[in-house]
Amino acid sequence: MNGIHDMGGMQDMGQIQREENEPVFHQPWEGRVFAMNRALVAWRKWNIDAGRYGIELLPPADYLRMSYYEKWLTRNLDLLVKSGLVTQEEIESGEPAPGSQRAIPPLTAASVPAMAGLRGNFMRPDAEATARFELGQQVRARNINPVGHTRLPRYARGKKGLVVRCHGIFVFPDTNAHFLGEQPQHLYSVRFAARELWGEDASPRDSVNIDMWDSYLDHA
Amino acid sequence: MSAHDHHHDHQVVPSDPALRTKALESLLVEKGLVDRAALDALVDAYENKIGPRNGARVVARAWVDPAYKERLLDNASAAIAELGYGGAQGEHMVVLENTPSVHNLVVCTLCSCYPWPILGLPPVWYKSAPYRSRSVIDPRGVLREFGLELSQDVEVRVSDSTAEVRYLVLPERPAGTENMTEEELAALVTRDSMIGVAKVPPPRGGRA
Numbered sequence: 549m550n551g552i553h554d555m556g557g558m559q560d561m562g563q564i565q566r567e568e569n570e571p572v573f574h575q576p577w578e579g580r581v582f583a584m585n586r587a588l589v590a591w592r593k594w595n596i597d598a599g600r601y602g603i604e605l606l607p608p609a610d611y612l613r614m615s616y617y618e619k620w621l622t623r624n625l626d627l628l629v630k631s632g633l634v635t636q637e638e639i640e641s642g643e644p645a646p647g648s649q650r651a652i653p654p655l656t657a658a659s660v661p662a663m664a665g666l667r668g669n670f671m672r673p674d675a676e677a678t679a680r681f682e683l684g685q686q687v688r689a690r691n692i693n694p695v696g697h698t699r700l701p702r703y704a705r706g707k708k709g710l711v712v713r714c715h716g717i718f719v720f721p722d723t724n725a726h727f728l729g730e731q732p733q734h735l736y737s738v739r740f741a742a743r744e745l746w747g748e749d750a751s752p753r754d755s756v757n758i759d760m761w762d763s764y765l766d767h768a
Numbered sequence: 769m770s771a772h773d774h775h776h777d778h779q780v781v782p783s784d785p786a787l788r789t790k791a792l793e794s795l796l797v798e799k800g801l802v803d804r805a806a807l808d809a810l811v812d813a814y815e816n817k818i819g820p821r822n823g824a825r826v827v828a829r830a831w832v833d834p835a836y837k838e839r840l841l842d843n844a845s846a847a848i849a850e851l852g853y854g855g856a857q858g859e860h861m862v863v864l865e866n867t868p869s870v871h872n873l874v875v876c877t878l879c880s881c882y883p884w885p886i887l888g889l890p891p892v893w894y895k896s897a898p899y900r901s902r903s904v905i906d907p908r909g910v911l912r913e914f915g916l917e918l919s920q921d922v923e924v925r926v927s928d929s930t931a932e933v934r935y936l937v938l939p940e941r942p943a944g945t946e947n948m949t950e951e952e953l954a955a956l957v958t959r960d961s962m963i964g965v966a967k968v969p970p971p972r973g974g975r976a
Contacts, residue, residue, distance in 0.1 A: 556877030759931035
């Protein structure tokens with residue numbers, strides 16, 4: 549989706565606002581939203597790509613206005629209802645539906661250190677796929693404009709680059725976000741010269757590396 | 769029916785995110801969907817245990833141990849796991865080495881991807897529209913805003929984290945640190961230098 553989230557290359561967003569000694573969470577509720585998100589992901593009702601797409605679905609004005617964790621909160625309310633974990637009525641009343649069964653949380657305090665620590669939740673899919681490209685090859689990013697989720701940023705579409713790293717096989721977000729399957733495929737780091745992306749005014753030395761799935765690329 | 773709806777409208781959907789969060793947490797706990805103690809443990813982990821000091825230890829080790837540095841550049845996830853770090857949002861790590869001629873800078877233009885296990889949760893500016901939008905088109909201007917002016921001879925490489933690979937910049941070891949211990953070096957390493965928006969400052973009293 550050509551949404552507001554796809555910001556690479558925009559120039560009117562103002563100065564970068566830095567904060568000295570910034571706390572991890574500015575308000576206690578932000579930490580609760582962060583933690584609830586992690587705990588809810590453990591239900592495996594949605595995946596990381598669906599989660600990102602949920603934020604992309606926010607209306608552009610809200611996306612720019614809301615703080616980071618307010619976006620997460622809004623997205624999670626939406627995913628909770630869509631996934632059936634919670635009903636809209638329950639969110640509105642703040643109470644479980646009369647007679648509903650109490651569930652057992654999949655994430656307990658005891659399992660938090662393992663999750664936050666050495667065991668990650670996004671593993672490479674155990675799958676085979678053929679790599680269409682190899683290190684050092686010239687490629688061109690496809691010019692696609694899907695209305696759903698994609699991780700091919702607009703500023704790279706149609707541009708020519710060089711495969712500088714092969715990352716192995718990863719889940720394809722464009723389908724996974726819509727629960728249409730993982731479509732495991734090779735992922736590459738592709739180097740685009742700054743001048744290829746931004747024209748002759750850009751530095752002749754500089755470049756942008758973008759992680760690109762096999763399906764995003766053509767031979768060039 | 770409408771009276772019923774009205775009653776609900778007043779009771780819920782408070783616009784204040786703090787109130788909405790509190791209401792949601794009670795509901796999820798009541799329904800058994802989340803465990804309150806697990807939420808406490810998660811907040812504690814990211815507030816107190818997981819942060820840029822982890823990354824600083826990785827960088828300091830690479831500075832003092834050439835064999836470790838080689839392993840780090842070759843297979844970052846494994847080398848970082850040697851120091852006990854890994855986990856959510858750090859499963860597939862790549863380390864980018866800054867040198868006198870190449871400067872790496874990391875951004876996520878599409879959202880806010882960041883290597884949590886070694887840098888903690890990202891600062892607000894990293895997730896903000898100004899940084900995400902401009903880093904790819906004007907990295908030198910962005911670096912200037914952070915107080916870093918790079919010569920035109922230096923190659924600036926921006927990495928846009930569009931996938932599940934997470935990037936850590938291995939900054940240059942500053943001059944004047946030859947006699948410092950690994951621990952002292954780790955104390956010098958800043959979060960910003962591991963994102964690539966700054967260099968590691970020389971030790972106080974020393975000169976770069």
